[in-house]
Amino acid sequence: MFPSLSHDTSPDTTVLASYGWDDSWSALAGPLAAPGAVPGRVARVDRGRVDVLTGTGRVRADSRPHALAVGDWVLLDGTSVAAVLPRRTTLARAATSGRSEAQVLAANVDTVLVTVPAESAARAGRVERLVALAWESGATPVVVVTKTDRCPDVAAVLEDLALSAPGVEVVAVSVVTGDGVDDVAAAARGTTVLVGPSGAGKSTLANALLGDDVLAVGEVRAVDGKGRHTTVHRELIPLPTGGVLVDTPGLRAVGLRDAAEGIDRAFADVVDLADGCRFTDCAHESEPGCAVRAAVEGGELPERRREAYRKLQREDEWAAARTDARLAAERRGRWKRITRDQRAAYRARGR
Numbered sequence: 001m002f003p004s005l006s007h008d009t010s011p012d013t014t015v016l017a018s019y020g021w022d023d024s025w026s027a028l029a030g031p032l033a034a035p036g037a038v039p040g041r042v043a044r045v046d047r048g049r050v051d052v053l054t055g056t057g058r059v060r061a062d063s064r065p066h067a068l069a070v071g072d073w074v075l076l077d078g079t080s081v082a083a084v085l086p087r088r089t090t091l092a093r094a095a096t097s098g099r100s101e102a103q104v105l106a107a108n109v110d111t112v113l114v115t116v117p118a119e120s121a122a123r124a125g126r127v128e129r130l131v132a133l134a135w136e137s138g139a140t141p142v143v144v145v146t147k148t149d150r151c152p153d154v155a156a157v158l159e160d161l162a163l164s165a166p167g168v169e170v171v172a173v174s175v176v177t178g179d180g181v182d183d184v185a186a187a188a189r190g191t192t193v194l195v196g197p198s199g200a201g202k203s204t205l206a207n208a209l210l211g212d213d214v215l216a217v218g219e220v221r222a223v224d225g226k227g228r229h230t231t232v233h234r235e236l237i238p239l240p241t242g243g244v245l246v247d248t249p250g251l252r253a254v255g256l257r258d259a260a261e262g263i264d265r266a267f268a269d270v271v272d273l274a275d276g277c278r279f280t281d282c283a284h285e286s287e288p289g290c291a292v293r294a295a296v297e298g299g300e301l302p303e304r305r306r307e308a309y310r311k312l313q314r315e316d317e318w319a320a321a322r323t324d325a326r327l328a329a330e331r332r333g334r335w336k337r338i339t340r341d342q343r344a345a346y347r348a349r350g351r
């Protein structure tokens with residue numbers, strides 16, 4: 001009933017596959033399917049409405065009551081979302097502007113390309129934060145050093161970053177010379193997002209990855225289901241080298257939230273050392289028998305790594321406390337309502 005890749009090579013399936021549809025999505029969709037349901041991927045989210053890319057074109061659909069994100073796979077019943085397939089990964093950040101919930105930036109992302117301009121790569125703090133965010137989401141981070149044409153000693157930058165992102169692939173690219181564009185394309189496995197500070201070269205790199213399909217920044221040519229070229233917003237774009245690029249605005253500065261595991265993975269070197277601390281809840285500040293501080297003093301661990309780890313942990317704990325405070329306030333509110341309702345019921349009975 002659903003386009004399955006191994007058995008069906010119709011144009012619809014080919015188009016759907018270019019958005020990332022595969023046999024495992026098809027298997028997940030099966031049990032949720034009502035007759036006539038059409039699978040598609042969310043490319044754009046507005047209030048209560050979504051743009052869904054299906055095998056036969058773009059459909060504007062009513063998403064209520066689902067809370068959808070770019071990258072979600074859904075089943076459409078006409079122009080309404082009948083079902084949402086379970087997410088493989090969820091890229092979320094702490095919401096800004098005083099709200100304490102997380103904000104889902106994209107769903108089902110496989111690869112997070114963390115861009116850092118070669119000239120400012122020494123400020124690795126941002127890289128560490130974004131690598132932690134990527135690990136936490138369930139995706140695989142790749143560090144991309146951009147604008148290498150402007151940097152006299154790329155090798156030193158790469159060496160430095162390897163310390164800031166242990167176990168993470170690091171690639172170097174210059175869109176000016178073209179060096180490394182193929183490496184980035186190869187690293188962009190599955191559904192990919194580009195994250196990093198403003199001016200890091202994300203849009204330029206996206207255009208380079210998209211090759212000839214590019215019209216201008218903000219617009220690309222895409223082939224619709226009928227084989228026509230149409231201009232679409234660049235939210236979810238098939239890459240000519242395979243994979244899909246998701247453009248998520250607002251992925252420059254991110255706050256971490258509920259990201260303890262992601263942080264630990266991004267700081268695997270520090271966590272390894274922490275196994276040797278005397279206290280299991282050691283904060284690596286002034287506790288006796290701290291193996292992390294001993295490693296810093298012995299020159300095995302850069303002090304900035306210890307500091308960066310603590311900083312992200314504190315931030316994450318603070319976000320968690322804020323969430324707890326909100327939940328507590330909600331509980332209080334609910335309790336007030338319950339007692340008020342009870343009193344009202346009591347009075348009503350007494351009459």
Ligand SMILES: Nc1nc2c(ncn2[C@@H]2O[C@H](COP(=O)(O)OP(=O)(O)OP(=O)(O)O)[C@@H](O)[C@H]2O)c(=O)[nH]1
Pocket residue numbers: 146147148149150173174175176177196197198199200201202203204205252
């Ligand atoms: N020298 C050099 N300049 C580059 C390279 N890639 C991008 N740039 C320039 O860097 C500037 C910023 O590039 P963008 O692609 O707009 O950066 P961005 O990360 O998308 O920035 P935001 O949209 O603000 O997040 C532009 O002037 C680009 O032309 C490169 O490989 N080498």
Ligand SMILES: [Zn+2]
Pocket residue numbers: 274277278282283284285287289290291292293
């Ligand atoms: Zn310690």
